[in-house]
Amino acid sequence: MSARRLAGALLVLLAACDSAALPPRPSADVYEFRLATTPPRVLHWPSGNTVRIYVAGGTVDGQAGALASALAQGPAAWNRSALFGEYRLAATAELAAADVLLRWSGEASPVDLSQCPPGGTRAVTTFCLNSGRDRLQAFPLAAGGMSRVKMVVTILPSQLTIPGRVPVLVTHELGHVLGIARHSDEPRDLMYDGELSVTLPSRRDQATVQVMYQTAPEIVP
Amino acid sequence: MVVAASSFCLSLLLVLPAAAQQPRLDLRAGLLASSTLVEDLLATPALKARFPGLGSAPRARAALAPELEAGATLPLGPRVALDGLLGWQPATLQATDDAGTRDVQRMTVLHALLGLEFAARGPLVVGGGVGMIRYRSAARGLFADGADLAPLVRLAAGGRWPWSGHALTVRALADVHRFGSPLLRAAGGSGGGVFRYGLQLGVVPGGAR
Ligand SMILES: [Zn+2]
Numbered sequence: 001m002s003a004r005r006l007a008g009a010l011l012v013l014l015a016a017c018d019s020a021a022l023p024p025r026p027s028a029d030v031y032e033f034r035l036a037t038t039p040p041r042v043l044h045w046p047s048g049n050t051v052r053i054y055v056a057g058g059t060v061d062g063q064a065g066a067l068a069s070a071l072a073q074g075p076a077a078w079n080r081s082a083l084f085g086e087y088r089l090a091a092t093a094e095l096a097a098a099d100v101l102l103r104w105s106g107e108a109s110p111v112d113l114s115q116c117p118p119g120g121t122r123a124v125t126t127f128c129l130n131s132g133r134d135r136l137q138a139f140p141l142a143a144g145g146m147s148r149v150k151m152v153v154t155i156l157p158s159q160l161t162i163p164g165r166v167p168v169l170v171t172h173e174l175g176h177v178l179g180i181a182r183h184s185d186e187p188r189d190l191m192y193d194g195e196l197s198v199t200l201p202s203r204r205d206q207a208t209v210q211v212m213y214q215t216a217p218e219i220v221p
Numbered sequence: 222m223v224v225a226a227s228s229f230c231l232s233l234l235l236v237l238p239a240a241a242q243q244p245r246l247d248l249r250a251g252l253l254a255s256s257t258l259v260e261d262l263l264a265t266p267a268l269k270a271r272f273p274g275l276g277s278a279p280r281a282r283a284a285l286a287p288e289l290e291a292g293a294t295l296p297l298g299p300r301v302a303l304d305g306l307l308g309w310q311p312a313t314l315q316a317t318d319d320a321g322t323r324d325v326q327r328m329t330v331l332h333a334l335l336g337l338e339f340a341a342r343g344p345l346v347v348g349g350g351v352g353m354i355r356y357r358s359a360a361r362g363l364f365a366d367g368a369d370l371a372p373l374v375r376l377a378a379g380g381r382w383p384w385s386g387h388a389l390t391v392r393a394l395a396d397v398h399r400f401g402s403p404l405l406r407a408a409g410g411s412g413g414g415v416f417r418y419g420l421q422l423g424v425v426p427g428g429a430r
Contacts, residue, residue, distance in 0.1 A: 018413050018414065019256065019257040019260050019280070019400075019413040019414065019415065020258065020259045020260070020400045020401060020402075020411060020412045020415075021260045021261070021410055021411055021413060022260070022262060022263065022405065022408050022410040023408065023409045023410055024262050024264065024265045024268075025263050025268065026265070027265060027268050027271065030268060030271075034272075042272070042274060047318065047320035047321070047323065048320070048321075048323040076361075079361055080362075082361075083259075083279075083362050084261065084279040084280075084281055084316035084318060084325060084362070084363075085316050085323055085324070085325030086279075086318075086320075210261075210263060211268060211272065214263060214264065214275055214276045214279060214318060214319070215272045216276065216319065217274075218274070
């Protein structure tokens, strides 16, 4: 085989060499994710960021390990959707390194929640916008000084009595932590605002978070 | 084409008479760059209309990285040699989108190659080969479900010089290979071609001719 033939063969191969591709996401697979301000605003962490989550497990028997074990599943479920390293959720054992606090309601919080108290019912993700409404404020430490915690996930302890409920709630709230500031109207999505029938992000949840992280943020934690 | 080229090499091995010379160790080290591995065409016009800040298609590629190859070269005649090589390239998967370029995860690119190299004029050598390639990485992101073993075609040209009884080589090379994965298929995507290219320095101990 001459060099000329080899070069010709390579050129033919190159001409047929479109790179591997993921297909466009159908519009119906992407639900509204923007914060319900007027106009709606995109909130998400800077691309490439690792979002570190600290668990305040509580002191009540049976509660202490439940959030930590829920956190063993939730980040991996969402991290699968970050195909291009847009974000990474990870647990941290150090409050000083945490961007997010995961806690039980009714338990003492290591950060001061008085400026932005958590409401909601079963589970809620709380954050405080700054006056310019383009950043999230860090929560003060309960013991004084500032933390770097920008979001607090609060779970109602009564959910612990329902088998399998807490891990699903935590994974759902991690969708809000990533920036999905709304809910899906499709019961088969993890970000559905009702009785959850799935335990992992659905195809629509994945498409939504992928589109969200390719959309320029207007609010950055 | 890859199948045809493979058959060509295998039949060559079968019909050639026993080589007059023994195979010699062939060591090569290079620096290889790569074209896009995967592109995400996620944004439709409808999505762009709904979300005005939605950017262009993110894409990922292997960053420029060193590469090592080791194997054997067997002279089949005064001007042609058969090469069998195993290659190893520790690389970083890099993603680029509107937010910039960032490292995503480490990966290892492994390949096996069977090729022929011809002495052209003076020290000039040209060659080509076929083989297989596989990307290995932690099971997350694009590699959540692994990656396929894929065919590889190589074209190379360079020079070969005797030095103290050894042969020193310099080659410019271009690899074309497929990339596909279960994740791509599950998402309704398609595999595609990758162009890997770079420079190699090599030595064949005792291989001066
Ligand atoms: Zn919710």
